[in-house]
Amino acid sequence: MATLGYSRGMTVRSDSRDGRYHHGDLRRALIEAAVETVATDGPAAVTLRGLAARAGVSHAAPVHHFGDKAGLFAAIALEGFDMMADDLTAVWEATADFGEVGVRYVHFALAHPGHFEVMFRPDLAGPPGSDLVAAKERAFGMLTGPLVASGLEEHSESLRTTSLASWSIVHGLATLMLSGNVPVADRSTGDTLARRVLGLPGSGCPPV
Amino acid sequence: MATLGYSRGMTVRSDSRDGRYHHGDLRRALIEAAVETVATDGPAAVTLRGLAARAGVSHAAPVHHFGDKAGLFAAIALEGFDMMADDLTAVWEATADFGEVGVRYVHFALAHPGHFEVMFRPDLAGPPGSDLVAAKERAFGMLTGPLVASGLEEHSESLRTTSLASWSIVHGLATLMLSGNVPVADRSTGDTLARRVLGLPGSGCPPV
DNA sequence: TGTACATCAGTGAACGCGCGTTCACTGATGTAC
């Protein structure tokens, strides 16, 4: 369901605009600049003027694409949840292993730190639109659906609890890594650590 | 070890200054205003001028106590880690139950959301001082020490993994609650949910 | 194939605002004698 076409390869040309009046894909360039800024310096460091400068465009140009700053963050959150939903779904369909879905959750956070931060800072964007709500449900559904498939009764207390526990542990681990509280050298280190923390494979206890 | 005397009751007088030249306890008033602002509107909403106005004091006064904005956040982080260390230690000493330490971690986050956010946003304060490092170690030690006491070998791989898993699940749960992604009506609801998620009492699996 | 025109994307000057920080200052407090 990659209807958004958010892949990075989509950017048509480089940052240098060669004096051309039209940018080519300014919207994409602005989102990517914003996501990088969030990842390195946090959301507070994002300014429309700064992004415009990075894209080599006048400082009023971003308004044309996002209306305002909140609109930009809303676009990033939507893109992020869509990417995450795609990722988790693909892993589940390929492995049918709930633990691997958790590992991918952590992996996604490390691979897309800018998106991840914006996704879980609803204060940055305005009130969520129906498309964002749908993308969120699709992503979070991957933290419940597999548990139902593995035998937990739908709408049951134990399903809610198990699902929340799973979400907590992967979200907590991702957050602690991203905030620098748990050092992680590279992404494969992150995967390994996640696998270990989730008890994969074969610890005394089933994966969460 | 309440050497800091951070309890709220310490504030000497109300916010109204009655035209007096000296505030009485401006430092405390500023920290409390900041912590409340972080809790309701996030750290980006904290301005020295705003805090000064809330304390009924000229806008240049805060500089006198904290040097700059980063100094204010550093003070809040230190106070937060000290409070948390005290809390977790007290629970462990009273119950000798590691699960209860986890429940208290979540409880602390909900009870002191402003402190909690600043504590885990090292970018807000400057480079950490030795006092902050010590307070952090004291707090995080409570997520490891009890595991050693319960038989896990010190410096072992399984201690590291178990400790990180415990930290992840409570930190993740706290974060999801604070960000509004997991709704929690009041604090006792939070405690109950934490207890359930941690498998207390008696689930099939031991508390993480 | 050419022309007219509507639409779209980006420009650049201007605005008002709130911010952190500085500075010389003054009022209040406490201590030494």
Added chain:
DNA sequence: TGTACATCAGTGAACGCGCGTTCACTGATGTAC
């Protein structure tokens, strides 16, 4: 008990800065005929 003086806490005016947003505009693109 009183006086001199050092220290501390807060003042208020001023600064320069970067920000989001607005506005009338212009260049580029694409479509209808």
